[in-house]
Amino acid sequence: MKQLAILMFCVFSVTTGEFAVAGILPDVAADLGVPVGQAGLLITAYAAGMIIGGPVLTALTTGASRKPLMLALLGVAVVGNIGSALAPTFATVLAARVLTALVTSTFFAQAMVLAVRLGPPERAATAVARLALGMSLAMVIGAPIGTVIGHHWGWRATFGGIGVACLAGLLLVARAVTDPEPGERRGSAIGELRVLRRRPVIGALAVTAVGNVGVLMVFSYLAPLMTEVAGRAANGLPMLLLAYGVGATVGNLLGGFVFDRRPQSALPLLxxxxxxxxxxxxxxxxxxxxxxxAVVVIGALGFAVIPGMQARVMSAAADAPTLAMAVNASGYQVAAAAAGLIGGLITDSGAGPRPIYLVAAVLTACGLALSSWTARQSERSTLLRRRTPEWRTTR
Structure with missing residues (x-):
């Protein structure tokens, strides 16, 4: 439990750097003399670094020992965040953010595999949910705190604080985290890449990419949905976001609990x-x-599906889970990008933002259909293996 808590803190520290940027964009733009729209490239570049860099770096570091690699990745996160705090120009801040993004997916994937192996196999989804709780807390607590720090002491203090938190995580990992499989034999990059060709792995990754678009669309356009459609005052949005985050945190833990007990049906039901x-x-x-x-319920259910999605990816790619988890994280970022694009088109249309809910429901239903189909395919493959005579499987 202690080691899992340390890994959760590290995930919280690293991912706070992703969420906190949105709250300090105007401050960054004003201080560095660039338009807010240009400053928004910090978010876009970070997402691109995770989508592209995460799987590539994970594949390149396949043969590395897990704990030393995690320490190195945390070290890069420290350098990237402190570098962001000290950067003299927007270009150097952008470069520092990309550097940090490159290690985020890889560290999350390594931490996820280690967290699962620290506990019994039948509680894998619960371990995934607890580790992912660090990401939820980064949204609920880390981002607001980072914004407050930025508004009171400047945006550089926000990045500096995140860098210090990552350094604390590095020291805790070095001191207290042990690899339960220190002599683990890990394959080559080519061997791990071959795993991504398997149908169950592709299916599990597709469920992540498709099944999250709807809920991310609602979250991305929560402000116009609440102010323009529901008629709520803009000053009430922070409390609503906090309520969404609390729902997401509870849902995340509940999802892991349910998936461990009903691994075949939990994800389609949710x-x-x-x-x-x-x-x-x-x-x-x-x-x-x-x-x-309804927004709070959406937050709870939207995060309840995540542990099951991640556990399915790890199960389908059991002999190469680290690369698969890095690609899965990229799939989540792709879903976020698609959510922003589709939601923007809907909001700018004559119908306004309200149809976002219905389009999100349709996309989630597509994720449900895909999840059910991949589950049936997996069951069919298992039955075929059991029915195939041993002499035929060993030829």
Missing amino acids: LGALAVALVVSWLVATSPLPGAA
Whole structure:
């Protein structure tokens, strides 16, 4: 439990750097003399670094020992965040953010595999959920704290604080975290890349990319949905975001608990419940109180599906889970990018932002259908292996 808590803190520290940027963008733009839109490239470049750099770096470091690699990755996160705090120009801040993004997915993947192996196999989803709680807390606590620090002591203090937190995580890992499989034989980069060709792995990764678009669309456009559609005051949005984050945290832990007990049916059930919640949100969208309650439910269900998605990827790629988890993290970023694009097109249309709920429900239903199909394919493959005579499997 102690080691899992340390890994959770490290995930919290690293991912706070991703979420906190949004709250200090105007401060960065004003201080460095660039438009806010240009400063937004810090978010875009970070996402691109995770999407592209994470899987590539993970593949290149396949043969490295897990704990020394994690220490090195945390060291790069320290350098990237402190470098962001000290950078004299926007270009150097951008370069420092990209450097930090390159190690984020790889560290998360390494920490995820280690967290699962620290506990019993039947509680894998619970371990995933607890580690992912660090990411949820980065959204609920880390980002608001980073914003407050930035507004009071400057945006450089925000990055400096994140760098110090990453350094503390590095020291804790070095002192207290042990690899349960120090002599683990890890394959080559080519061997791990071959795992990504398997249908169960591709299916599990596709579920992550498709199944998260809807809920991320609602989160990305929560402000216009609440102010323009529900008629809530803009000054109430911080509390609503906090409520969403609390729901997400509870849902994340609940999702891991449910998946460990019903690994075959939990993910389709939760995706189905999320699709229904999105439709209900569309029905009550113009009512401030029911609309706000629906948003909290969406946050809970949206994060409840994540442990099951991640556990499925790890199960499908059991002999190369680290690279698969890095690619899975990239899939989540792809979903976020798609959510921003589709949600923007809907919001700018004549219908306004309200149809986002219905489109999100349809996309979530697509994730549900894909999840059910991949689960049936996996069961069919298992049955075929059991029915195939041993002499045929060893030829």
